Amino acid sequence: MIATNQPSEIVQIIENYKKQHDDREKNYIEVMLSSGGSLSYEDVMNMPVPAIQLFVEVINKRAEDQKASSRRR
Numbered sequence: 001m002i003a004t005n006q007p008s009e010i011v012q013i014i015e016n017y018k019k020q021h022d023d024r025e026k027n028y029i030e031v032m033l034s035s036g037g038s039l040s041y042e043d044v045m046n047m048p049v050p051a052i053q054l055f056v057e058v059i060n061k062r063a064e065d066q067k068a069s070s071r072r073r
Contacts, residue, residue: 022054029058 032039044052 025054026058
């Protein structure tokens with residue numbers, strides 16, 4: 001697909017791929033957290049920085065959602 005596109009389109013394709021990758025990784029983290037999965041210190045230290053950033057974003061969003069849910073009750 002990339003080989004047949006113009007340079008300006010290639011940038012957009014790559015941005016779309018990155019967004020899809022990030023969304024998929026967030027979904028994996030959500031599944032892991034929802035299923036009671038755990039991470040060790042070593043697991044986190046071996047994660048690439050972008051994955052750690054996504055992990056923190058997901059945890060923060062989850063905490064905010066839980067806080068908002070408890071306020072409604």
